Amino acid sequence: MSGTPELFNRKDFYLCLQCAICTGSCPAARVIEGFNPREYILKYILYGEQEELLKSDMIWCCTTCQICQERCPHGIDISGFLIHIMNLAAERGNLPEEILKEIRLIAETGRSIKSTAHTVRVREELGLKALEQPDTEEIRNILREAGLKGMLDQK
Numbered sequence: 001m002s003g004t005p006e007l008f009n010r011k012d013f014y015l016c017l018q019c020a021i022c023t024g025s026c027p028a029a030r031v032i033e034g035f036n037p038r039e040y041i042l043k044y045i046l047y048g049e050q051e052e053l054l055k056s057d058m059i060w061c062c063t064t065c066q067i068c069q070e071r072c073p074h075g076i077d078i079s080g081f082l083i084h085i086m087n088l089a090a091e092r093g094n095l096p097e098e099i100l101k102e103i104r105l106i107a108e109t110g111r112s113i114k115s116t117a118h119t120v121r122v123r124e125e126l127g128l129k130a131l132e133q134p135d136t137e138e139i140r141n142i143l144r145e146a147g148l149k150g151m152l153d154q155k
């Protein structure tokens with residue numbers, strides 16, 4: 001369905017017991033109703049229902065913390081699988097608006113969180129040195145190389 005190489009070993013997923021330890025251990029699933037890594041494995045790998053998953057905003061709730069695979073009885077690389085799904089969705093432009101805003105902020109400022117006058121004052125109070133200005137042109141080049149050129153140009 002895509003030339004993108006899989007970032008996980010598909011054969012490992014055929015060992016999935018559907019025991020749900022991954023979902024039960026997942027911090028995102030605890031707070032976001034409907035987020036369910038076990039179900040995504042079932043649908044994508046075992047049932048082949050890929051289209052619906054690639055359109056879902058839910059997949060972007062994974063923080064890639066890897067607790068799921070640490071607890072999985074087979075050590076299955078669930079976060080690698082979810083990162084792959086996010087990459088495929090991004091290739092199709094299926095990105096939530098908040099993620100797009102974050103990409104543009106990184107492209108413009110080199111940071112994922114804006115530095116404000118408050119940030120500057122607090123750093124001074126704590127005796128921390130001033131933040132250096134990142135090379136945003138280099139960052140934009142990296143984002144373009146990562147295939148995000150179209151998204152950087154979108155307004």
Ligand code: SF4
Pocket residue numbers: 015016017018019020021022023038041068071072073074075076078
């Ligand atoms: S913990 Fe592992 S075996 Fe259990 S459902 Fe999740 S991926 Fe499958």
Ligand code: SF4
Pocket residue numbers: 022025026027028029037061062063064065066067068069078079082
């Ligand atoms: S890597 Fe993603 S799916 Fe796994 S526990 Fe963390 S948030 Fe949940």
